[in-house]
Amino acid sequence: xxxxxxxxxxxxxxxxxxxxxxxxxxxxxxxxxxxxxxxxxxxxxxxxxxxxxxxxxxxxxxxxxxxxxxxxxxxxxxxxxxxxxxxxxxxxxxxxxxxxxxxxxxxxxxxxxxxxxxxxxxxxxxxxxxxxxxxxxxxxxxxxxxxxxxxxxxxxxxxxxxxxxxxxxxxxxxxxxxxxxxxxxxxxxxxxxxxxxxxxxxxxxxxxxxxxxxxxxxxxxxxxxxxxxxxxxxxxxxxxxxxxxxxxxxxxxxxxxxxxxxxxxxxxxxxxxxxxxxxxxxxxxxxxxxxxxxxxxxxxxxxxxxxxxxxxxxxxxxxxxxxxxxxxxxxxxxxxxxxxx
Numbered sequence: 168x169x170x171x172x173x174x175x176x177x178x179x180x181x182x183x184x185x186x187x188x189x190x191x192x193x194x195x196x197x198x199x200x201x202x203x204x205x206x207x208x209x210x211x212x213x214x215x216x217x218x219x220x221x222x223x224x225x226x227x228x229x230x231x232x233x234x235x236x237x238x239x240x241x242x243x244x245x246x247x248x249x250x251x252x253x254x255x256x257x258x259x260x261x262x263x264x265x266x267x268x269x270x271x272x273x274x275x276x277x278x279x280x281x282x283x284x285x286x287x288x289x290x291x292x293x294x295x296x297x298x299x300x301x302x303x304x305x306x307x308x309x310x311x312x313x314x315x316x317x318x319x320x321x322x323x324x325x326x327x328x329x330x331x332x333x334x335x336x337x338x339x340x341x342x343x344x345x346x347x348x349x350x351x352x353x354x355x356x357x358x359x360x361x362x363x364x365x366x367x368x369x370x371x372x373x374x375x376x377x378x379x380x381x382x383x384x385x386x387x388x389x390x391x392x393x394x395x396x397x398x399x400x401x402x403x404x405x406x407x408x409x410x411x412x413x414x415x416x417x418x419x420x421x422x423x424x425x426x427x428x429x430x431x432x433x434x435x436x437x438x439x440x441x442x443x444x445x446x447x448x449x450x451x452x453x454x455x456x457x458x459x460x461x462x463x464x465x466x467x468x469x470x471x472x473x474x475x476x477x478x479x480x481x482x483x484x485x486x487x488x489x490x491x492x493x494x495x496x497x498x499x500x501x502x503x504x505x506x507x508x
Contacts, residue, residue, distance in 0.1 A: 184220075188207060189289050190206075191203070191204055191254060191255060191287040191288065191485060191488040193250055193255075196235055196242075196249065199234055199492035201489075204485065211265075212266060212267035212292045214268045215270060215294055217273050217279070218292055219259055219263055219279060221261045221289055222262070222311075223259075223308045223482075224258060224287050224311055225257075225313070225314065225504075225506075226256065226491055226495060226506065227257070227345075227495070229241075230255045230492060233245045233250075233257075234250075252285045255492070256288070257314070258281075258283075258313070258315050259279075259281060259283045259293060260278075260279070260280040261278075262277065263275050263279055279293075279301060280302070280314060281297045281299055281458065281463055282314050282315065286311075295460075296459065298460065299460055299463035302467040304470070305477070308505050309477045310477075313466055314458060318456050323345070323349065323421050323454055324356065327452045331356075332357025333359075334358050335358070335359045335361070335396050336353045337388060337397070337399070338350050338353065338360065338361070338363065340402040341364045342364040342502070343401055343501075344502065346399075347502050348477075349401070350362050350377050351469075351474060351475045355474040361380070361381060362375070362377035362381070365382065366384050371501060375478065389410055390412070392413070394415040395413055395414060395415060396415050396419070397418065397419045397421065398410060398418070398420045399421045399423060400423065403422060411447070411449050411451075416448060419452060421452050421453075422451070440452070440453060478501065478503065479504075480500055481504060482505045482507045483504065483506055484507060485507070485508045491506060
């Protein structure tokens, strides 16, 4: 199924809100197959929240972790013993249908995109501070692909990496959800961008604006070759020592993964760079990307300036959310997967 092409207008006439809705729901943590399409009550927006009619919900690997409840640290946000919400999906694009007390930024009919909990449903409540107006020229499907992955790329490069114009930047995992945005954002910020991906994705990464593309099946960027001022590693499939060989003498390595391992191995991978960084000449960093309206507006401005566009691999209907999550867990997805309601 190809991404939808219907363009969204800024506002639309209000429609009656039903009492019930469809949602992909799970009662316990486990594999995606535990999700089931059910009929549940439409939520009511609380203070500072809006109720959004979901047109599209973007998926990322964090949704897989939330459904499985692993790594266990994920449960601090989703519920310790069982899912608190039980509906996957952190990224949404749709229309506001109702607003709670204290909401001044949005009104019913507004087209919006942003962050929430439980987007794989017909309706979802989201805070007004983690939503922004839909970027001009984007479909709901394209906008739903933006929030989490686009913000992670922005925060990894701009904030953690302190990217400056003229620097040489390498994006490892350049065809993935975060990587495909990172290539474009790094270029928009004035960097000379090298993307690392598989053979099948070389042309796609080049089309996103990478100045140079390395096919990792043919070449190892850690062995010889250029040195980079900044590396954003979305894969972490190589030892720290190997990645540091590809850094300039005072270069920065920003790590945006580490949860692919399990147990003690995962903890070592997450903590090792932070412990090692004070004792080496390179700056080794991890970061936490938190959704916020100001940076959603930054992404919106980049889209409308023509320097950023979502790469949507395919869409799935709401009832096939489990299948989409399984595809994400399988890896090697080019760009983003999006659920259409």
